[in-house]
Amino acid sequence: MSMVLDARKGAAAEADPSGPATGEAPRAPVSLHGELLAALRDYLVEGNLADGARVPERLLCDRFGISRTPLREALKVLAAEGLIELLPNRGARVRALSADDLRELFDVMGGLESLAGRLACERVSDEEVAEIERVHHEMYRFYLRRDMHGYFQCNQEIHHMIVAAAGNATLAATYASFAGRIRRVRYSANLATDRDRWGEAMREHEAILDALRRRAGSELSDILFMHLRNKRKAAEQRSVSEAAEVESED
Amino acid sequence: MSMVLDARKGAAAEADPSGPATGEAPRAPVSLHGELLAALRDYLVEGNLADGARVPERLLCDRFGISRTPLREALKVLAAEGLIELLPNRGARVRALSADDLRELFDVMGGLESLAGRLACERVSDEEVAEIERVHHEMYRFYLRRDMHGYFQCNQEIHHMIVAAAGNATLAATYASFAGRIRRVRYSANLATDRDRWGEAMREHEAILDALRRRAGSELSDILFMHLRNKRKAAEQRSVSEAAEVESED
DNA sequence: AAAGAAAAAAATGAATGCAAAATGAAACCC
DNA sequence: GGGTTTCATTTTGCATTCATTTTTTTCTTT
Numbered sequence: 001m002s003m004v005l006d007a008r009k010g011a012a013a014e015a016d017p018s019g020p021a022t023g024e025a026p027r028a029p030v031s032l033h034g035e036l037l038a039a040l041r042d043y044l045v046e047g048n049l050a051d052g053a054r055v056p057e058r059l060l061c062d063r064f065g066i067s068r069t070p071l072r073e074a075l076k077v078l079a080a081e082g083l084i085e086l087l088p089n090r091g092a093r094v095r096a097l098s099a100d101d102l103r104e105l106f107d108v109m110g111g112l113e114s115l116a117g118r119l120a121c122e123r124v125s126d127e128e129v130a131e132i133e134r135v136h137h138e139m140y141r142f143y144l145r146r147d148m149h150g151y152f153q154c155n156q157e158i159h160h161m162i163v164a165a166a167g168n169a170t171l172a173a174t175y176a177s178f179a180g181r182i183r184r185v186r187y188s189a190n191l192a193t194d195r196d197r198w199g200e201a202m203r204e205h206e207a208i209l210d211a212l213r214r215r216a217g218s219e220l221s222d223i224l225f226m227h228l229r230n231k232r233k234a235a236e237q238r239s240v241s242e243a244a245e246v247e248s249e250d
Numbered sequence: 251m252s253m254v255l256d257a258r259k260g261a262a263a264e265a266d267p268s269g270p271a272t273g274e275a276p277r278a279p280v281s282l283h284g285e286l287l288a289a290l291r292d293y294l295v296e297g298n299l300a301d302g303a304r305v306p307e308r309l310l311c312d313r314f315g316i317s318r319t320p321l322r323e324a325l326k327v328l329a330a331e332g333l334i335e336l337l338p339n340r341g342a343r344v345r346a347l348s349a350d351d352l353r354e355l356f357d358v359m360g361g362l363e364s365l366a367g368r369l370a371c372e373r374v375s376d377e378e379v380a381e382i383e384r385v386h387h388e389m390y391r392f393y394l395r396r397d398m399h400g401y402f403q404c405n406q407e408i409h410h411m412i413v414a415a416a417g418n419a420t421l422a423a424t425y426a427s428f429a430g431r432i433r434r435v436r437y438s439a440n441l442a443t444d445r446d447r448w449g450e451a452m453r454e455h456e457a458i459l460d461a462l463r464r465r466a467g468s469e470l471s472d473i474l475f476m477h478l479r480n481k482r483k484a485a486e487q488r489s490v491s492e493a494a495e496v497e498s499e500d
Numbered sequence: 501a502a503a504g505a506a507a508a509a510a511a512t513g514a515a516t517g518c519a520a521a522a523t524g525a526a527a528c529c530c
Numbered sequence: 531g532g533g534t535t536t537c538a539t540t541t542t543g544c545a546t547t548c549a550t551t552t553t554t555t556t557c558t559t560t
Contacts, residue, residue: 170355221364341512
């Protein structure tokens with residue numbers, strides 16, 4: 001991807017946005033000066049700026065080789081998305097998520113996954129279920145091998161597949177938006193330190209798959225919400241023991 | 251309405267960031283030149299522009315007494331919110347919601363209310379339940395009197411109270427955003443023409459209150475989702491019989 | 501006279517410029 | 531010497547300007 005931003009003039013273009021589009025854009029902005037928005041979002045999500053730090057307009061303009069106008073447009077959008085906050089006349093700051101914010105975000109994510117599960121049961125095909133099962137078993141093998149990284153990947157993929165199976169683009173976009181917002185806080189290794197939680201999570205995933213197979217929407221809805229709720233609790237517990245740990249694994 | 255936006259000079263001072271409370275703006279971006287965003291959003295939600303119509307920049311600039319820069323910033327945000335869409339080099343258009351979009355939006359709203367109900371059961375106080383009951387009974391009286399307007403008001407209020415009782419500002423903001431997006435389509439009188447649906451909705455509300463009283467989160471979650479799903483079905487059925495009816499009631 | 505091509509007009513996207521506000525620093529006062 | 535005030539620098543917010551692109555109008559050609 002050429003990453004636009006070639007801008008007429010000198011265009012820095014070093015923007016190395018080789019970004020792995022894991023599915024972030026909450027709403028692929030058609031093609032706005034779209035690259036910029038996506039690039040800036042990645043830049044923030046990847047944690048290049050510290051929590052609460054000012055967002056340096058001038059610097060970013062140089063970084064992306066554009067003028068302030070399009071940059072500020074993007075900042076307004078990111079503020080609406082909740083990644084940054086705009087102070088009256090004091091510019092933009094990276095939004096630091098409080099413990100309460102985290103709690104809220106986890107619950108909303110839980111609600112969205114819960115909804116996704118319910119909808120998925122209404123329309124998921126046997127083939128899709130089979131595909132999810134496949135990844136589930138792959139994940140189980142990673143679990144047996146105690147391979148956190150592989151497990152995490154599969155885990156993410158399963159949740160993503162359930163959302164996709166819901167067949168609701170609006171939901172998918174909303175989900176992606178919140179996922180990006182949470183991703184800034186790399187709690188990630190939520191169960192690395194907690195073997196019990198890992199086993200529990202695995203059992204919950206068994207239940208998820210079971211409910212999906214039976215197309216038990218309401219039940220799956222409950223399980224998914226509780227699954228996220230438990231994840232939240234584990235993360236909370238971990239956050240008290242370790243103040244803040246930065247993990248670069250993906 | 252004078253529409254603030256007294257422009258350059260004097261401006262400011264109206265910021266009033268004091269009250270995020272009620273939570274209407276999907277995400278009152280602090281106080282951007284906030285008025286503009288809110289004003290523009292209202293302008294669109296109120297249907298001043300036809301579906302699919304171009305959003306006339308110049309005209310709106312005059313209308314609000316500002317230059318194109320802040321207007322375009324607001325447009326970008328509204329596009330991210332899903333109210334308008336930005337075409338490559340052809341400007342902004344009012345986003346026309348297809349039947350599928352409506353279906354999706356209703357389901358997401360259902361999911362959010364469902365989540366709100368679940369969370370509300372975890373923390374709602376007896377006083378709050380009593381308050382909701384009060385409005386519920388008021389609504390019932392409107393129902394008996396066949397007063398659509400009063401009923402609708404109470405209905406909205408109850409749903410809003412449940413979302414508020416969830417005690418999750420992120421959820422409330424998201425909910426408000428989607429509510430605004432749907433409001434453009436004033437299906438509103440979803441049950442005016444359907445007496446049976448009205449009675450059914452009333453019964454569903456009885457069940458909602460019952461579940462809430464018992465703090466039966468999972469159950470309330472199901473009921474609320476189905477309540478919205480039935481609302482959707484009623485709206486769909488109505489939309490086929492009547493192509494498009496504009497109602498100005500609130 | 502209709503269809504297509506060329507030119508004019510308007511609008512979009514982005515850069516630059518300018519006034520007001522904020523931040524930081526030096527001078528001043530107690 | 532500590533605290534406050536004033537002044538310079540930086541930054542923010544918006545208006546204006548400019549280069550393209552789109553859209554409309556007009557003119558040519560068969």
